[in-house]
Every structure is written in structure tokens, then in C-alpha cells.
Amino acid sequence: MIRKRTVAIGFIGTTLDRVGKGANRWNKWRPSIGLCQQPDLLIDRLELIHGTDARDISLAERIAADIAQISPETEVRLQSMQLRNPWDFEEVYGALHDFTSAYAFDTEHEDYLVHITTGTHVAQICWFLLTEARYLPARLIQTSPTRRRAEVDPVTGTYTLIDLDLSRYDRIASRFQNTRLEGLAFLKSGIATRNAAFNRSIEQIERVAVRSSAPMLLIGPTGAGKSFLARRVYELKRSRHLVDGRFVEVNCATLRGDGAMSALFGHIKGAFTGAQNARDGLLRSADGGMLFLDEIGELGLDEQAMLLKAIEEKRFFPMGSDKEVSSDFLLIAGTHRDLRTRVAEGLFREDLYARINLWTFELPGLAGRREDIEPNIDFELERHAREQGRMVRFNLEARRLYLAFASSSEAAWQGNFRELSASITRMATLADSGRIDEEQVREEIERLRRAWGQVGEDDGLSALLGEAADGLDLFDRLQLQAVLGVCRQAGSLSDAGRRLYQVSRLSKAQTNDADRLRKYLARFGLEWKDLHSN
The missing domain is CATH 3.40.50.300 (P-loop containing nucleotide triphosphate hydrolases)
Structure with a gap:
């Protein structure tokens, strides 16, 4: 079985990794060096995060060179990170979040450790949060110096792998609801x-x-x-x-x-x-x-x-x-x-x-989420643009017309969001100059009605009312269709009124069925003569 490579990630210790000068530094415990000296833990790669000023860069290069001497099997990658205030939670968390999001983790071939000994306390807490939230597929490791050591021998220190229990950090985690x-x-x-x-x-x-x-x-x-x-x-x-x-x-x-x-x-x-x-x-x-x-x-x-x-x-x-x-x-x-x-x-x-x-x-289904139709229309247009490399938009009046129909109870949406997607795709594909106009919308509405078995429901209304027919609620549409059916069978306005108000007219002292019908038709901009000229 092939051993997974072990990768450690951590900040350079701006204080602890800097201790000692010249040859004397080998007599001091340095956490980044000690991490790579553990006899039972081989670090195959160390991602060493450091600041961007010249002093931090110089220290990082020196630590990398020292690791190459004591652990030549360890590859050191220097990762620069600019932090204006390393004690600011939002800035540190954001920087580490960006780092982990961009990092190419390979969990099939590598195991990951996050070194939390170095860096500010804020950085350590942020490492905890990111690891617990699984942005980092890693365990935490903490190194420390040994209590007793020889004056001349290299200082390796010890290490501890930490099990996560972040219930104490719930209040801190709530600051990162984004x-x-x-x-x-x-x-x-x-x-x-x-x-x-x-x-x-x-x-x-x-x-x-x-x-x-x-x-x-x-x-x-x-x-x-x-x-x-x-x-x-x-x-x-x-x-x-x-x-x-x-x-x-x-x-x-x-x-x-x-x-x-x-x-x-x-x-x-x-x-x-x-x-x-x-x-x-x-x-x-x-x-x-x-x-x-x-x-x-x-x-x-x-x-x-x-x-x-x-x-x-x-x-x-x-x-x-x-x-x-x-x-x-x-x-x-x-x-x-x-x-x-x-x-x-x-x-x-x-x-x-x-x-x-x-x-x-x-x-x-879509019929149960009619308030979500409008944002889904925009989503489908954007998806069409990504897939086809061509941005298409509605004219203002065309959008109003389509949205009014799509959101009304008349729209069955039997295929739900899949059907809405197909409808938008059809109009976007046929749109000239990147614009969906009213004519295309009316054609699409008719296509949908036919698909839903509503082919004959509004033939007469469209001829009589034009675009106004598209703005009718289903209740008004069905009622008006029934009224028009009676009117077309009647010989006169009065005859149609008597048929339509046959029950209620008996309770009135004075009946004027023709006037009642005339006023009803006027609500839709219709006159008696209009019904018999079409």
C-alpha cells in the first residue's frame, strides 16, 4: 500500500523561529524546525506562510534553508500573505479562507496537518474554525519544546495531534455567518x-x-x-x-x-x-x-x-x-x-x-412558487447567455406581458421549472438583436396554452380584446367566455340579458336586463355590436 504524503501548513513564527544568531540558533527550539525533526513524523511538504516585508521574507528563506539541512526529504513552499493587522479577526479569517479555497487539496494522496503553534491567537482560532468547518481537510498539530535537553544536541521538541472540540468557539463562529x-x-x-x-x-x-x-x-x-x-x-x-x-x-x-x-x-x-x-x-x-x-x-x-x-x-x-x-x-x-x-x-x-x-x-412545483417565477426568468436568461455566448433580454412591455401570464393562475406549468426553462430558451433562441418582443411572448403563450390543452379557451377573447385579453384573471376569462356564448346565441341585447339574469330579475321591481348586460360588457371595453361583427 502506497503511503500518503504528509503536508503541514502553518505560519512562520516571527518570534520563536527567529531566536538565536549564527550557529547558536541550532541550540534553540524553533517550532517550524522542530516540526520537521520529529523522528516518527515525516513531513513531506511544509507550506510556510510568511509576511511580505523584507525581514519576514529573509527569515522564511533562512528557515527553509535550515529545514533542507536537517530534513532534506521535506519540500518547503514559501507562501507570502499580507496582513495589515494580524489581530483583526475579519482580516485574518478572510485571508485564510481565500488561501484554503484556492489551495489544490489532494486527499486521495495526501494527509494534511495544520500547525497551530505559530501565528497570533487570532490566527490559531481561525485555523480551528476553518478546519472544523471542513474548509481544511486536516488535523491540528501543536509542537512544544522538551523540558530537558542537552546543551549541544539539536532541539526537536514534541508534538501533539489535537481532537477538535469547538463548542467554546460558537460565539466567534457566529461572526462568520457569511x-x-x-x-x-x-x-x-x-x-x-x-x-x-x-x-x-x-x-x-x-x-x-x-x-x-x-x-x-x-x-x-x-x-x-x-x-x-x-x-x-x-x-x-x-x-x-x-x-x-x-x-x-x-x-x-x-x-x-x-x-x-x-x-x-x-x-x-x-x-x-x-x-x-x-x-x-x-x-x-x-x-x-x-x-x-x-x-x-x-x-x-x-x-x-x-x-x-x-x-x-x-x-x-x-x-x-x-x-x-x-x-x-x-x-x-x-x-x-x-x-x-x-x-x-x-x-x-x-x-x-x-x-x-x-x-x-x-x-x-412552480405553480406553488409563483413569486419565484421572476427571479427564475432572470436565471434562465443568464444561463442561456453562458451556454450560447449571447445575451438576450426582454423589452419592458414584453417582460410585463410574459410575467403577468406566467404568474397567473391560468399558467398550469405542468412541467414545473423544467418547462419554464424550455419556454425562456425558445424565446431567447428566436429573439432578434438580443431582444424578446411582445409578438414573441404572445406566440409563446399560445404555444404553452396548446401544450396544456387550452387551445380554444381564449380564441374569441384575443380577437375581441387584443392584448388586454392577456391581462385577465382566469375567473374573469371564464365568466366572460360564458357571457359571450349566450350573447352570440341571443337575437338582441335584451334577449341575452333575460337569459343571463333569469333568476335575479324576478326579485327586482323594475328590470333592465339590457342595461345590466351593457354595463358588464363595458367593463371590458365591449359593445353589443362588437360581438356580432366578429
């Missing part, structure tokens, strides 16, 4: 969502993502964004070094029979007819990473039983094999079904449901 806000914005892809229930769910998902390795269950209709959110959770965990494997996604509705078992758990050669080669399966592909099982409610009962074992024990049998294999994966499951009902019907295992139901989040 980090958490960045996580929330990441999960929402920077979309300024306005739906209160959705935002609360995202806040909880962010906490669970960075604090728990338990399964999550995302419930919502097709197109509500379950797959997209699952991938963002994976990427957030990966950015915190909580996973280092792949993101593996499968729609369980596409898995049937032997193909389901083989796809999930793999098989050995000859396990079934046609199994000419062995197959690892998706669970093994997700080892060290995350598995997203969309539409988990569609899995067969046999597959559910094996999945439960794999979740709980991290081990399972591939098809046709009598030898277990292992896979340590995180799980997110998605479904549009009510799994409790499936359990009651005997179609879903109760024990599996209990196992994946610890963290359950409901994602409403």
Missing part, C-alpha cells in the same frame, strides 16, 4: 428566491449538508428541481471536503427486473443470460461520493431490501456472487409519490422508508 450565506446562495444557484417555505427548506438543507451524512429524501413533482438540488448538495459537500468520490444519479423508474439489480449492485460474469462481463454497479461507482436515486418509490421490493442493507452496512452482494463488496456512499433519494401510502399498500418497505426519512424536504 460563509453559511454563501452556502445558501450556492444551493439556490444565486437565484433570489422569494417563497418563504422554500427558503426555510434550503436553510435546513444547508445545515444538514455540512453537518450530517444521513440520507436525505426530496419530495416533489417532476421538474421541481430534485435532481438539480441533489447535485448542488453534493458540490457543497465536496467543497467542504466531506466527499471526494463521484456524484452518481439514476432514475429508478427506468430500472426493471434483473437489469435493476445489475445496474444498482453489479454482477459477476455469467450471473444471468447475457452477462458476458462483470459489472461494478452504481453503488460501487458512488464509493466515497454521493448516490442520487430519483423516483425511489419505483424500486422493486427485492431491490429495496438490498438497498437497505447497503445503506446500513455499506456492504452488499453483487448479482450471482457469494462474496460481499463494500461501498461507502452518501444517499439522496427523490420521489413524486407519497411513500407513506406506498408503505400502506405494501409497495414500499417500511424499514427502508424509516431509514431514508430522517431528513425529508418537500420541493413545491
Whole structure:
């Protein structure tokens, strides 16, 4: 087995590393030197952070040269960092956060230690916070001088690896809420969502993502964004070094029979007819990473039983094999079904449901988040610009027209956010000179209505009212359509009025049905003659 390289990261000790002059410095304990002298700890690389003035640079170069003498196996990389005030929490945390975000960690081949003996107390606390939050996939190491030592022998000192217990630093950690806000914005892809229930769910998902390795269950209709959110959770965990494997996604509705078992758990050669080669399966592909099982409610009962074992024990049998294999994966499951009902019907295992139901989040469809339509329109336009290299915008009136329709109860959004994305993409693709105009919006609205089976609902209204028809609520639209249907069958305004007000007219001492109907039509800018000239 190949040994992982050990990499240490720490500040140069501007006081302790500077002690002693000339040959006398070898008789003094210097923490950065001592770290590389430990007989049972080989430091393969030391990332030595130092200041930017000439005195700090000179000291860093001298320490690097001394380490090369006593530990030639250690590579020293000098990392300059400008800190105007090393006692300012915000400045130090920000600088170290930037350093760790830009650093190319390789946890598969390297182990990391953070040397907290040197640097200010503020720097030490910031190292604690960043390591505890998993921005640094590292352990903490502290060095100290030995109590008794020979006057001539080199001073190595001792070291201690520290287990993290940062409950005492909760108040300090609260000063860095921007980090958490960045996580929330990441999960929402920077979309300024306005739906209160959705935002609360995202806040909880962010906490669970960075604090728990338990399964999550995302419930919502097709197109509500379950797959997209699952991938963002994976990427957030990966950015915190909580996973280092792949993101593996499968729609369980596409898995049937032997193909389901083989796809999930793999098989050995000859396990079934046609199994000419062995197959690892998706669970093994997700080892060290995350598995997203969309539409988990569609899995067969046999597959559910094996999945439960794999979740709980991290081990399972591939098809046709009598030898277990292992896979340590995180799980997110998605479904549009009510799994409790499936359990009651005997179609879903109760024990599996209990196992994946610890963290359950409901994602409403687009029709349940109409206040989020506008920011999602902007997001889709920006995504189109990134993918196509062409910025497209709405004309002011075109945007108003589309937003009014998209946010109204008339818009069914049967495909949810996926359908909204397709709608914006169509208009952006057809837009000339980078502008979506009113004509394109009206065409897109008609296209959506046809897709939703509403093809004939507003034919008469569009002809009579023009653009004003697009601003009607569904209630007014349906009522007006019914009134117009009666008017077109009646021989006169009075005849239509009598038909429409047949019940209420009996309670009136004086009836003027024609006047009542005339006033109703006037609300929409219509006259009797308009109805019979079209």
C-alpha cells in the first residue's frame, strides 16, 4: 500500500523561529524546525506562510534553508500573505479562507496537518474554525519544546495531534455567518428566491449538508428541481471536503427486473443470460461520493431490501456472487409519490422508508412558487447567455406581458421549472438583436396554452380584446367566455340579458336586463355590436 504524503501548513513564527544568531540558533527550539525533526513524523511538504516585508521574507528563506539541512526529504513552499493587522479577526479569517479555497487539496494522496503553534491567537482560532468547518481537510498539530535537553544536541521538541472540540468557539463562529450565506446562495444557484417555505427548506438543507451524512429524501413533482438540488448538495459537500468520490444519479423508474439489480449492485460474469462481463454497479461507482436515486418509490421490493442493507452496512452482494463488496456512499433519494401510502399498500418497505426519512424536504412545483417565477426568468436568461455566448433580454412591455401570464393562475406549468426553462430558451433562441418582443411572448403563450390543452379557451377573447385579453384573471376569462356564448346565441341585447339574469330579475321591481348586460360588457371595453361583427 502506497503511503500518503504528509503536508503541514502553518505560519512562520516571527518570534520563536527567529531566536538565536549564527550557529547558536541550532541550540534553540524553533517550532517550524522542530516540526520537521520529529523522528516518527515525516513531513513531506511544509507550506510556510510568511509576511511580505523584507525581514519576514529573509527569515522564511533562512528557515527553509535550515529545514533542507536537517530534513532534506521535506519540500518547503514559501507562501507570502499580507496582513495589515494580524489581530483583526475579519482580516485574518478572510485571508485564510481565500488561501484554503484556492489551495489544490489532494486527499486521495495526501494527509494534511495544520500547525497551530505559530501565528497570533487570532490566527490559531481561525485555523480551528476553518478546519472544523471542513474548509481544511486536516488535523491540528501543536509542537512544544522538551523540558530537558542537552546543551549541544539539536532541539526537536514534541508534538501533539489535537481532537477538535469547538463548542467554546460558537460565539466567534457566529461572526462568520457569511460563509453559511454563501452556502445558501450556492444551493439556490444565486437565484433570489422569494417563497418563504422554500427558503426555510434550503436553510435546513444547508445545515444538514455540512453537518450530517444521513440520507436525505426530496419530495416533489417532476421538474421541481430534485435532481438539480441533489447535485448542488453534493458540490457543497465536496467543497467542504466531506466527499471526494463521484456524484452518481439514476432514475429508478427506468430500472426493471434483473437489469435493476445489475445496474444498482453489479454482477459477476455469467450471473444471468447475457452477462458476458462483470459489472461494478452504481453503488460501487458512488464509493466515497454521493448516490442520487430519483423516483425511489419505483424500486422493486427485492431491490429495496438490498438497498437497505447497503445503506446500513455499506456492504452488499453483487448479482450471482457469494462474496460481499463494500461501498461507502452518501444517499439522496427523490420521489413524486407519497411513500407513506406506498408503505400502506405494501409497495414500499417500511424499514427502508424509516431509514431514508430522517431528513425529508418537500420541493413545491412552480405553480406553488409563483413569486419565484421572476427571479427564475432572470436565471434562465443568464444561463442561456453562458451556454450560447449571447445575451438576450426582454423589452419592458414584453417582460410585463410574459410575467403577468406566467404568474397567473391560468399558467398550469405542468412541467414545473423544467418547462419554464424550455419556454425562456425558445424565446431567447428566436429573439432578434438580443431582444424578446411582445409578438414573441404572445406566440409563446399560445404555444404553452396548446401544450396544456387550452387551445380554444381564449380564441374569441384575443380577437375581441387584443392584448388586454392577456391581462385577465382566469375567473374573469371564464365568466366572460360564458357571457359571450349566450350573447352570440341571443337575437338582441335584451334577449341575452333575460337569459343571463333569469333568476335575479324576478326579485327586482323594475328590470333592465339590457342595461345590466351593457354595463358588464363595458367593463371590458365591449359593445353589443362588437360581438356580432366578429
